[in-house]
Amino acid sequence: MLAVVNCSQVVTLGGARRPRVGAEISEIYIIEGGARVVRGGRVEKVGTRVEIEPLIDSDCEVVDAGARVVLPGFVDAHAHPVFAGTRADEYEERARGATYQEIAARGGGIRSTVRRTREATLDDLVRAGKRYAEWILRTGTTTVEAKSGYGLTTEDELKILRAVRRLNEETPLQFVPTFLGAHDMPDEYRSRREEYIKLLTEEMLPRVAAERLAEYCDAFCEERVFTLDESRKILEAARSLGLGLRLHADQLTLSGGAHLAAELRAATADHLEHTDTSGIKALKAAGVQPVLLPGSVYALGSSRYPQAREMIENGLAVVLATDFNPGSSPTPSVPMILSLASTHMKMTPAESLTAATINAAYSLGRGNEVGSIEEGKRADFVIHDCMDYREVAYFFGVEHAHEVFVGGRRVFRRDRPANIQDNG
């Protein structure tokens, strides 16, 4: 049993048990001076100190939050955290003026990570993944989606998903696996696209489903990557095998991705930088959640952010995620994404926080399990070294997570630099 006391704020994100939109967020359930009790890895009670006190028994571990903020662990609903190598060389090329598209055309981009990931062993991928899992936890995230998509052969895609399974077992971070064999057309199939679609639908997907290696299937829908028809075929095959659906839609051009996600009643349509009003209305009508990824807009040097305000005004329960990947969004940090959302997309701090916790949890089918600090939910929460929840994104570029708990167990605690403390 664990009790957390002396919190400056507990931002519970509790309330209606469904994803939330704009005005509903004006009240985000801040308990000032709040406290909470955890038993058996689940939240037993959230309330004021006075309400909690009677539940604290003699063998209870009492955690003093030191007048800091407590938030639910962030839920990062779009990430590609298992890959080999980095693309720091392309980062330099882009600083020298090359565009992402030019780099891709000469064999860089996703294909360069595919080459390195194919060469890597399962152990190599797990080792690299642990480095990123550490960063993800350290920045306050406790649940992360993990897409395959850097293998593009049956064995290499399965290798990535097996690495995700091992990371789920061997680290405290909770992973939700997504099959993204349709991330790019592999070089060897460029002149015979239909064969790759067949490989995806008749070999890869059945194996992924049989080994229960993924909960969702995703596809990169873009005229020059997978067309609307190709994407539809892939996602329909996935659905028939029992997988949930997600879609990379309208990132580089307005290609009809949002409409396809609506037609298929996918769980999410992701990116949406070019989606217009008609696409937004289609998502709303079909109950599809938009997953916005401002980290990739930033890192590609663009300023064309998705239309978050129009989506909120149309009643969509927006999700924010990192898109963590080695090319277009090399950040594992949800707070960085919250900063981008408030400074460049006019989402309020409360809207952004909701988008990266409870709304994200619903988009991954875990709305009843994580994303808020509520009775009965898994006790995944983070003590941030701030007095006010808004500071977590306001002071950007620095890590605020002070202690991270998953299932009521402390998995990270930040040490202060000795020399600062000694003299303080």
Add this chain to the structure above:
Amino acid sequence: MLAVVNCSQVVTLGGARRPRVGAEISEIYIIEGGARVVRGGRVEKVGTRVEIEPLIDSDCEVVDAGARVVLPGFVDAHAHPVFAGTRADEYEERARGATYQEIAARGGGIRSTVRRTREATLDDLVRAGKRYAEWILRTGTTTVEAKSGYGLTTEDELKILRAVRRLNEETPLQFVPTFLGAHDMPDEYRSRREEYIKLLTEEMLPRVAAERLAEYCDAFCEERVFTLDESRKILEAARSLGLGLRLHADQLTLSGGAHLAAELRAATADHLEHTDTSGIKALKAAGVQPVLLPGSVYALGSSRYPQAREMIENGLAVVLATDFNPGSSPTPSVPMILSLASTHMKMTPAESLTAATINAAYSLGRGNEVGSIEEGKRADFVIHDCMDYREVAYFFGVEHAHEVFVGGRRVFRRDRPANIQDNG
């Protein structure tokens, strides 16, 4: 005595003992598998392992860098790290659509921090400053400029500079103090501007100089803040008292600030978002270094970054700095600034690193002391948890500093989350 071995790269920034421009940076002196020896807080020798080995004696502490990158400590040449309170409320107001100027017009902005800083005691400011000093060190900076400017009365400005002096004594971070009494026109002098200029030049500056509380004097030159004539008067008075000169120039409008900095042969002209070609040429002719502050462009939601490439092409030794402050740039992180410079200002990783180390050191009159890892210089260096120096900014929003050394003494070491390590 200390030896650092098993580095993947030692990026020394050594070479010509002067600030550096564009093409000169193509060679940034990377020693692969490098090692180094420190004695008496100074760098004794930098070289390959074979060159270093004979210098390692029996009582030498050997630091294994674990195949990580070693960089000089960053030098942050423009920062306002001593203030009371935060402005997270204004961060929310701006997300809701208010502009920085609107917030300032209704008593927010700098004036709101001034009110809180006036109410704070010296101890309050030192306590808050230590929190930020920790962040600054943790993100890999070992020398930081610290401006006053949130007091705007003689006693409150002196209080801030005394807090800087105490932070310099009580933390391992090295501070360079700058007097910025001309940061804003205080409310009580709005109808009698000349009296405030007189207070600055005849009372504040002489006291600051007499108590040796600052090395530099700065002014916020902008038509609606301090005019060209007012700024000139203030800086001339400062110069006659032996202070070096810096200037907030052309941030919000093209007001002639760059030309004034050139006329006065200031050490630096800072911001320069609106500076044109004529201003750039004037800075070059006068030997003034530009200090670029993309953090404030980003945090204000703008995309009008200063013309770094044109400055480099005109032969200027560009400096990059955080502008860390609670309003327009709430980031203490130099790596975040390097990311902005490469993704949004087309500075290469090598140019950006040079701008935030050796060039910054020269701009603060410390080019012979810090900013590079060279024989005889103070041993301020950082082991970053990366294989390649470019990763420090490429993977943005996460802290990479693994161990931080100031004067050869370890002042920070990051612990890995226990559960990740145990299972790894």
